[in-house]
Amino acid sequence: MTDKKSVRITRRGLLKGAAATAGAAAGSGVITGFPTIWAQNIKDVKIVHVGQSYSTIKNIQDQANKDLGFTIEMQTVDVTTQMNRMLTQPKTIDIADLGNTSVRYLLNKNIVQPITTKEYKWWDKTVSLFQTGKYPNGKEASLQGFAPIKSQYYTDANATAYSMTPTEWLVGVPLYYNADTLGVRPDLVGDIKIDSWAKLLDPAFKGRVALQEGVNVGLPDAAMALEALGEVKYVDKGNMTRAEIDQTIAKLIEYKKAGQFRSFWLNFDQSVQLMASGEVVLQSMWSPAVTEVRTRGIPCTFQPLKEGHRGWYIMMFAMQHLEGLQRECAIEYMNWYNSGWAGAFISRQGFYNTIPENVKPLMTANEYGYWYEGKPASEDILNPFGKVMEKTGAVRDGGALWDRMGNIGIWNTLMDEDRYLVRQWQNFIAA
Numbered sequence: 001m002t003d004k005k006s007v008r009i010t011r012r013g014l015l016k017g018a019a020a021t022a023g024a025a026a027g028s029g030v031i032t033g034f035p036t037i038w039a040q041n042i043k044d045v046k047i048v049h050v051g052q053s054y055s056t057i058k059n060i061q062d063q064a065n066k067d068l069g070f071t072i073e074m075q076t077v078d079v080t081t082q083m084n085r086m087l088t089q090p091k092t093i094d095i096a097d098l099g100n101t102s103v104r105y106l107l108n109k110n111i112v113q114p115i116t117t118k119e120y121k122w123w124d125k126t127v128s129l130f131q132t133g134k135y136p137n138g139k140e141a142s143l144q145g146f147a148p149i150k151s152q153y154y155t156d157a158n159a160t161a162y163s164m165t166p167t168e169w170l171v172g173v174p175l176y177y178n179a180d181t182l183g184v185r186p187d188l189v190g191d192i193k194i195d196s197w198a199k200l201l202d203p204a205f206k207g208r209v210a211l212q213e214g215v216n217v218g219l220p221d222a223a224m225a226l227e228a229l230g231e232v233k234y235v236d237k238g239n240m241t242r243a244e245i246d247q248t249i250a251k252l253i254e255y256k257k258a259g260q261f262r263s264f265w266l267n268f269d270q271s272v273q274l275m276a277s278g279e280v281v282l283q284s285m286w287s288p289a290v291t292e293v294r295t296r297g298i299p300c301t302f303q304p305l306k307e308g309h310r311g312w313y314i315m316m317f318a319m320q321h322l323e324g325l326q327r328e329c330a331i332e333y334m335n336w337y338n339s340g341w342a343g344a345f346i347s348r349q350g351f352y353n354t355i356p357e358n359v360k361p362l363m364t365a366n367e368y369g370y371w372y373e374g375k376p377a378s379e380d381i382l383n384p385f386g387k388v389m390e391k392t393g394a395v396r397d398g399g400a401l402w403d404r405m406g407n408i409g410i411w412n413t414l415m416d417e418d419r420y421l422v423r424q425w426q427n428f429i430a431a
Contacts, residue, residue, distance in 0.1 A: 045070035051097035114169040145238030145411030172315030174354040179309035179404040183285030197224035210283035213264040287350030302397040308409025374400030
């Protein structure tokens with residue numbers, strides 16, 4: 001905490017000092033034409049952060065406003081609304097966070113700007129999965145789907161293309177990541193062992209399974225199931241050919257017409273309700289949604305599967321219009337967001353932060369041991385809002401961080417044939 005505080009004061013002192021020095025110089029007549037923005041008091045700066053329900057949380061906003069000398073305003077929207085707003089009203093947003101599968105829609109549109117590895121102070125401490133595409137043990141991470149390394153770097157300051165090898169220009173600041181799998185109601189699936197993605201399409205669960213309606217998640221989940229069943233063979237199921245897309249959608253329509261799917265959910269709350277109500281017993285799910293079901297006293301597991309997990313990754317972006325003092329404050333806020341407090345808060349939902357060593361001091365040994373190290377809980381595990389979600393002795397589904405993240409079968413997707421895929425996926429949803 002001491003180090004974080006000293007860094008924050010030093011950076012804010014630099015900002016205030018720059019404003020004061022420039023103001024004095026301008027007043028003495030030594031220089032003329034001084035930009036007014038640098039003479040503003042830092043307290044008058046407001047940074048608007050637009051994001052998703054997992055990151056734009058009032059508790060984090062309040063803490064940021066306590067720690068920083070300027071105002072943070074968080075706004076929570078759904079992914080579609082956020083993307084439309086970024087494309088059509090980019091100046092209404094200063095900071096945005098999105099899954100990396102959305103970033104290619106922004107490329108070459110002059111909407112977001114690079115952040116350099118020197119500006120982002122935690123880059124050297126970021127886990128290697130995002131720096132190099134490799135795990136801490138040196139193993140290459142799966143490239144099926146839109147793996148983090150595919151959109152972490154720009155080739156140069158012009159930000160017109162991505163680089164698979166490290167450069168100094170970051171597309172965005174890495175925030176959160178996780179290894180998702182199927183959510184299961186163990187009390188409702190009977191004696192059937194849930195050990196494969198294939199169970200998503202098992203006739204035994206006809207009318208009691210659900211997929212996420214978003215193609216970047218729902219499609220890879222379905223493809224994992226179809227491949228596990230041997231019904232479709234892929235060269236790369238994370239980047240399908242048109243023929244593979246056609247075959248996949250045809251199979252899914254067959255299952256849909258046979259009544260396999262109970263629902264297609266759009267948001268966190270819908271997924272929780274489907275599982276908590278017992279309407280479905282097996283579905284695509286996010287870790288915090290599993291957490292929420294458990295806090296209601298309802299059994300729900302995030303089941304490790306032999307084909308591996310589906311990985312995903314959230315990035316934070318600086319919008320193109322930022323400049324001067326406002327940009328400096330935005331960068332300070334991005335650095336603050338990964339300095340520990342916010343990361344620890346969201347880790348208690350089941351997400352992983354990209355700077356584990358920053359969050360560890362701000363979590364209890366029991367919390368960090370449970371969420372990151374795969375250790376049995378030495379006492380009850382609470383969610384970020386103080387509700388009991390796991391009892392003493394519980395072990396996280398799938399174990400420790402790298403036991404889970406080191407077993408990624410596919411990442412959320414953004415395919416070369418994305419436009420064609422979206423049209424075909426809509427045909428499936430409407431069938």
